[in-house]
Amino acid sequence: MTTTTIDPAEFRKVLGSYPTGVCVITALDGEKPAGMVVGSFTSVSLDPPLVGFFPDKSSSSWPLIEKHGHFCVNVMGSDQQDVCRSVAAKGAEKFVGVDYVLSDNKLPVIANSIASIECELYSVTEAGDHWFVLGQVLKMETVRNEDPMLFHRGRYGGFAERM
Known part of the structure; x- marks a missing residue:
């Protein structure tokens, strides 16, 4: 494999030019919710139905989610910045003020x-300083028809159609 030197700050700047959805x-984690905000979520396969995301290896939340063996991907609407900021915070208070229900799958x-x-955890593969997590979809639903939250150049925002 070719070895190149890429400045991490430049890498973030250039890749930050590409907007991502926010989940x-x-x-x-026992009886309490664990969670993390990701902008790296993607569909992977129709047969079997697989989705994936990339948690940082230094994440303190990912081991709690992995241990459970199942996870839920919550696709955020553009009006849910407060939820993202709460869950992205460090510490045990991530879900204070965040409304949620437990599904039949205890998620x-x-x-x-x-x-x-x-999803049920399908596989976890090392990918540099991240993990590539695959989940097999067990259940999914669209809850409301709103614009998604986007992350671009370090900021949250929404979709604006151009005419």
């Missing part, structure tokens, strides 16, 4: 997310 990955589904995708 909150949730699971239970926290965030209220008013625009879609939820409940």
